[in-house]
Amino acid sequence: MARSGVWLGVLAVAMLGASTAAAQDLKVGQTVAGKLVLNAKQVPLPEGEWKVAAIGYNRIVTGADVGAFGTIDNLFLVRSKGETVEAIAEINANTVPTMDGWGTTKDCTAEDALFKAVVFKSGWDGSCFFGKRTEPGPDRKGPLTWSKVTQYATTNKLAMPAAFVTVGFRTSDRRDVVDVRFHFNPETRNQPTAADAWTKDAIEGNAARKTYVQELNLWAANYGGYVEKGLRNQLNGKHVMPMPSAASAAVPRPELEELLGKLDQLRAMKLITDEQYQQQKAIIEKQLAPTTAETGALDRSIQKAISFRVFGSSVDWVLAYVVTFSSAVSTGITASIIVLHTIVHVLLDMNWEKYWRGTIRDGTRVIEFANLGAK
């Protein structure tokens, strides 16, 4: 039985133009705006028109066995400014949902990242973003689909820079993964395009580049919430971010504003009391900065060793005395135990933490696709 709302859904798409394009409907050259739907996941796009430059498949380059995932759909969209590529969106997403989760990307923890943040990371879900420079040169492998992008650029007489400044997002849960990377052309912001202008040291020594990277960082912190919403298909017409700029960097987290707005509605409808409203408002307002899933394994292991030692040493001394009837020998034995066992305890506990994090609790699993600029 078809739901009577389906035709209304189609009507909505027709009236809103290409705002919500499904991947199976996409064709090279098509214009997309707002968001696109890719294998039952929404991928938000910054404001403006994006043209589909290439559609293809990708592969998992490194990573654990994730089970039956179908294939990895790989898309590139181009946003141009005159005859220059202003930005490229590179999207990877699974086609079939899995059951045991995905993993993060090493780009979210790379030492040489321009910026990075892990919003959350567990054994089965994760969200992070990062900034880095990307050089799409001929010696870089990248995804197979990239060659179609260069052909597209040539056909449409679009100039590509030697390097991009990339803001990337990896969001995954037990079933799905979306890896979306926006490669911004620094030339459109009057910044140099040479790859060596975008190393950490080069940025640090240049005020304009530093400001630009900070803008991208703040933009990413806001945008990440939309990528996560897209994984849950909760994006609507409101969820369109401007391109990174000084103005967009000054905007407080839109996700936060939306939550506060909904809380206001609940109070207005008398579904929550004033007291509940104030309590929850305070909680939401605290959710400003991304947090890392820091586990503090060393600190915890030391705490455990100390708590065990305090109690355990008394028992050790008593046991030694029961056998030796000598306070001096018992003290010697206990002192030795304290020193040596504490070392063993800390080392053993830390290795157990690492082991269990690896298998269950913290998401140490890393899954990589072939990405633009990969060596």
Next chain:
Amino acid sequence: MRFLSHIGASVCGALVAAGTMLGAVQAKAQDLKIGQAYSGMLDVASKQIPLPAGEWRLAALGTNSIAKANVGKDEFGAFGTILNLVLVRTENNKIDAVAEVNVNALPVNDGWGTSQDCERDDLYAIFTRYKSGWDSSCFFIRHTISSPEFMPMVEKTDNLFTRAAAAVSELTKKIPVGPAAGLDAGKVFSATWDSTLGQAKTQNMAVPSTWLTVGYRVANRRDFVDLRFHFNPETRGFPVASKVTSWKDSPWHHTKVEADPSKMALIRDFSLWGAVFHDAVERGVKNQLAGEAPIPMPWRNRPASERDKFDERLAALESQRAKGKLSDAEYMAQRDRVIEDREKDFSPKIDSTTVALYKALTYRVIVSTVNIGIDLYWIGEIFAAGQLIFLQVTINSVKFYFHELAWEKFGGYKAARRDSPREVDFVYGGIGA
């Protein structure tokens, strides 16, 4: 007359209200009207709730509370409130089924938890697909009683389901009515529901004293859906169940059902149906229900392979193969994997007591070796050192195990989040324990 599905109604509303930026909660809530019929699925607070085939009439709409949780209720963060809906499906002038829905109004950051019903050992069936610190998915099958004699007792829980059931069963009583389309917690009976009662009265509809319940809890880091379908066994050919004074005395209690082949066959059918519907509930939490035909109501006497027809992962793989994205060999390998995954529990298998035990054993082996050296050095006698080592091994092993267990359970930093022992439950319809 077929009513517009909720999806259609809400899209209509969004188009008409040009430029008006309604928040998701308000828009969806205003589109839900008591007495209105819905089919296919509902959109509630940015989650899709699948409904089996047929028309489901919204009987009650309001809020719920976290009735039970094994962590502090403040741990769940700013979830707004718990939205609670009750829908009724009728067939041949009888109440065939009731759907009871609980969802969070606002997304949170740190997950929810499973339901205690998914942890019990006194139900017909429980299947946990996965359970971790931040996501879980399970379903269960049990009986639920709603004997009229209990109405005064369960009324005290302010439970919308029982109020709805009481209203239907007490056909001649005047039912208090609330605002027509309002969401005032506690006052959700509207003129439309009153007219539904009138229809029920003229058609002589009654509420069964016992239901067969298929319940689902699916949760992720942000949202949860708790969806329970209470099916009337009388519309499935079973005689009216006798009124009982407790859940355990019901003729549908699992200890009594095992001796009845016809009841067992029904429960097996419900198990297969429950597994099929489970996929739809999981997809609904992520808004991935795509307008496909609704799953039929629980069927009778169909083989286990029926599940293949509704498996969206198999359908997606087939689509990939048809498009040439997967070779035949890749398709077969992945298809086998999907079928294998069906029976798996993807939860971590190790619990805190097992971790503590393993750590105690490995610690003991290492430090006992160290102790041999320490004791021999200080005592200088093999026999005496041997006695001390024996005491150290036995007593200290026990000491270490309990110390480790205490840290696992109460250790503060998300130690206990590894496997999700967190449980959270709301006020539910009927009596289920």
